[in-house]
Amino acid sequence: xxxxxxxxxxxxxxxxxxxxxxxxxxxxxxxxxxxxxxxxxxxxxxxxxxxxxxxxxxxxxxxxxxxxxxxxxxxxxxxxxxxxxxxxxxxxxxxxxxxxxxxxxxxxxxxxxxxxxxxxxxxxxxxxxxxxxxxxxxxxxxxxxxxxxxxxxxxxxxxxxxxxxxxxxxxxxxxxxxxxxxxxxxxxxxxxxxxxxxxxxxxxxxxxxxxxxxxxxxxxxxxxxxxxxxxxxxxxxxxxxxxxxxxxxxxxxxxxxxxxxx
DNA sequence: ATGGTTGCTTAGCAA
Numbered sequence: 001x002x003x004x005x006x007x008x009x010x011x012x013x014x015x016x017x018x019x020x021x022x023x024x025x026x027x028x029x030x031x032x033x034x035x036x037x038x039x040x041x042x043x044x045x046x047x048x049x050x051x052x053x054x055x056x057x058x059x060x061x062x063x064x065x066x067x068x069x070x071x072x073x074x075x076x077x078x079x080x081x082x083x084x085x086x087x088x089x090x091x092x093x094x095x096x097x098x099x100x101x102x103x104x105x106x107x108x109x110x111x112x113x114x115x116x117x118x119x120x121x122x123x124x125x126x127x128x129x130x131x132x133x134x135x136x137x138x139x140x141x142x143x144x145x146x147x148x149x150x151x152x153x154x155x156x157x158x159x160x161x162x163x164x165x166x167x168x169x170x171x172x173x174x175x176x177x178x179x180x181x182x183x184x185x186x187x188x189x190x191x192x193x194x195x196x197x198x199x200x201x202x203x204x205x206x207x208x209x210x211x212x213x214x215x216x217x218x219x220x221x222x223x224x225x226x227x228x229x230x231x232x233x234x235x236x237x238x239x240x241x242x243x244x245x246x247x248x249x250x251x252x253x254x255x256x257x258x259x260x261x262x
Numbered sequence: 263a264t265g266g267t268t269g270c271t272t273a274g275c276a277a
Contacts, residue, residue: 009277010269034277036270061270062277108277116276148277202277203267252268252277 001097001260005031005144005217006238007105007200007253011064012037015046016247021238022050025257028070029096031103031144035064042066059089065103065145069096080130090123091130099225100135104145106175109166117166120148124175128182135222137183143220146200146253149176151186154195155215167214176218185226187219187258188234199234200253208239219258232258 004027008014011032022030030052035042039058047054052068057078067073073094080091093102104127109120135141149172153159162168180186189195198213205212219232239254 013269034269062275110276204277205266207267249268 001029001099001262002027002257003029003031003142003144003219003260004255004257005033005103005146005219006255007033007146007217007251009034009251009253010036011043011066012041013246013249014251015043016245017238017242017250019046019050020247021235021255022052022068025235025255027068027257029099029101029142030068031101032066032068033064033103033105033146035059035066036061037064055092055094057089057092059087063089063105065090065092065105067092067094067096067101067103069094069101071097073101080126081133082126082129084126091127098140100139100141102131102141102143102145104143104147106146106148108148109172112164112166112169120166121171121175124172124178128175128178131179132182137222138224139222140225141184141222142225143179143184144218144256146216147176147218148216149173150214150216151176151180151189154189155198157196157198157211157213161212162214167216179220183222184220185223185229187221187226187229188215188232188256190226190229191232197234198254199256201239203252217253217256219256221258221260225260228261230259230261232256
């Protein structure tokens with residue numbers, strides 16, 4: 001099974017690149033974040049022609065997540081299972097074959113101390129509660145997406161610049177570590193313990209040419225799945241500016257890909 | 263040098 005995750009930063013702006021990447025990589029399961037489109041505007045037909053079913057939680061302008069799969073997803077769930085009404089589309093889960101797939105777009109948090117920051121920490125806590133309530137670390141499960149957290153400074157090119165930001169603050173990191181401690185393995189880190197490989201570079205400040213990157217896009221797997229992981233890579237090429245036209249512009253995130261033995 | 267880019271929506275927000 002080939003599994004991938006990518007924050008596309010608008011599925012409509014990334015249409016050409018997304019289809020080209022799907023054609024090259026042919027993942028069995030593909031978690032997408034920041035669709036920035038409603039369910040109605042989601043390109044179901046085009047993706048179906050490419051061979052993919054889609055479980056979508058869309059939203060106008062912001063957020064939006066989807067799970068694409070070559071086999072039809074079951075048990076689709078579009079919200080965290082708690083009493084909070086939440087207008088932000090940041091979660092979708094589905095069963096694909098025997099695997100529980102959770103696709104997340106964790107809030108960025110903007111600035112430490114802001115309302116958005118409080119929402120981020122609360123959202124991470126809600127996610128952890130949801131996972132603990134509905135799943136066991138002994139079942140095959142993968143939690144993928146843009147977590148907006150760098151787990152430690154191995155995932156930060158310039159730690160001094162990012163220290164105590166919403167990405168690196170100890171409270172945000174504690175949220176991610178809570179998931180790891182429950183029983184999720186960071187499959188990319190396991191294959192690349194040296195770190196210093198990134199999945200996100202801000203559009204501003206020439207961050208990509210300067211490689212001022214962060215690894216904040218994760219594939220987290222329970223032990224039954226993680227022990228079958230044979231490779232995990234980040235497709236840095238996809239972050240480069242392309243030719244002219246619609247496909248010229250990259251997302252600010254690169255896709256992360258993991259291969260699991262069947 | 264207190265900015266810089268991109269996307270959505272159309273002046274301002276979010277990242």
